[in-house]
Amino acid sequence: MDRLKNKVVLITGAGRGIGKACAIEAAKEGADIIISDIGRNMDSVPYDLARSSQLDGTEEMCRELGVNVFKKHADVTKADEISALVQEAIHRFGRIDVLINNAGIGAPAGKPAHEYSSDEWDILLNVNLSGPWRMIRAVAPIMIRQKKGSIINIASTAGLLGYKHFAGYVASKHGLVGLTKSAALDYAMDNVRVNAICPGPVYDDEFVDGSMTKVVADSLGIQLGEQEEIDLQSVAMNTVVSPTDVAEAAVWLASDESKRVTGTNITVDAGYSAK
Template sequence: MIQEFSGKTVLVSGAARGQGAAHALRFAEAGASVVVSDLRDDLGEGVVEQIRMKGGQAVYQHLDVRDGGDWDTAVARAESVFGGLDILINNAGVVACEPVDTCTDDTWNNVMQTNAAGVFQGMRAAVPAMRRRGGGAIVNTASMMGLVGSWGYAAYIASKFAVVGLTKSAALTYAADNIRVNAVAPGCVDTPMLDEEKKIMATNPYWDFDEWVANQPISTIAQPEEVSELVLFLASGRARYCTGGVYPIDGGSTAG
């Protein structure tokens, strides 16, 4: 296998399971040194062990993406252990489905602090380190719900629209530093978060999950590894002319 990311260091948030774990494993396969970060320490250490068993390089770093100090520590760990930071994958997120009139302050604040402020904090911590490396690539995880509206999901949709805006602003701001910033906008992906969301949907009179999937242009669920391939492309030199883009990977759900 081509070691496309040999000599590169990547920091992946929310990497203990689901899409984040898939991204971390795939980057390691492609030769990157990986900082696996999450709140779920045991699961995160397990991802590191998987990478090392396959001959890759990785360390685990506890990270609450809502905490700027945690971000500074994670970036410093990447620099101290692997010599620098080249790639940031802002993947951590939470989901909630509550309309505006019933969304509590706690729900709103947690979703916005995790999904939107977490991306902001991550980029703020990573940019100086990438400048020290002469450039880098950032891939933020938005959502198809950062491109269209939906019943309920008030905080979640607001947070993902914020990720899209942050991505575009950062792309314009840091292009002169040779730092590219893009976002992926996944739809229905087979992860533990989807299992949580299906439970939420079951209580929502406006959503029928199976019917929704069946009505997509590509009427199936994506696997996390499929999202990883897009993420790796955007982080790679093959995407050198891509910045400020938001790339749906949603079975065509937002095409019409």
């Protein structure tokens, strides 16, 4: 219950889904929590991003667990908003021990690579790949000064494998896995670790307002139930992965239990990518 005591954990995209689960699991382990999300929709993203009230909900659940929480909206495509987030977080807590780069978008998708518009292609890379890089650019100097830190990039099995009609998402997540490995080498001598988690299909757990499976189903023009059935059939363990399963791996990477682990990917996919 105190594996992250005295650590400050910053999580992007924490308004719902996996990011919210990460915030709750980190709070259960006693961390001070910095939560951020965009709080508005983006052009070229064909579904609603987290509302401001959803980030409030994450804050409330973490506070109920008795930890300190700082909350601020920031768009990971905007360097000035990231800078304000990190500066205010440092003013509040004095350090950042863990960065969980979770903010991401699953669509535009659902068509062959040549049918993406430039805006659709660019937004996927801008949020899913350049977003984590911008966060690392803002937070790594702090961790280097501390001579300690853990950066956790929430990639995907789409960072390891191809998915038909998801070329932009797949390219962005492969890029994120590459960024993870190189940044791990850049900061290894500073005792700053960088790892990726590659979840397979994660079900839309109502507990954290999960909705990504619906985004995937809508992109492919099928019903949510059909997508859930496809997901279930495609994993080796024949069981769905929850946002909390992913968050538990993030807690381990955030904790000192993984102090000799850097530059790696951990799949949390019930065997999806082993097949």
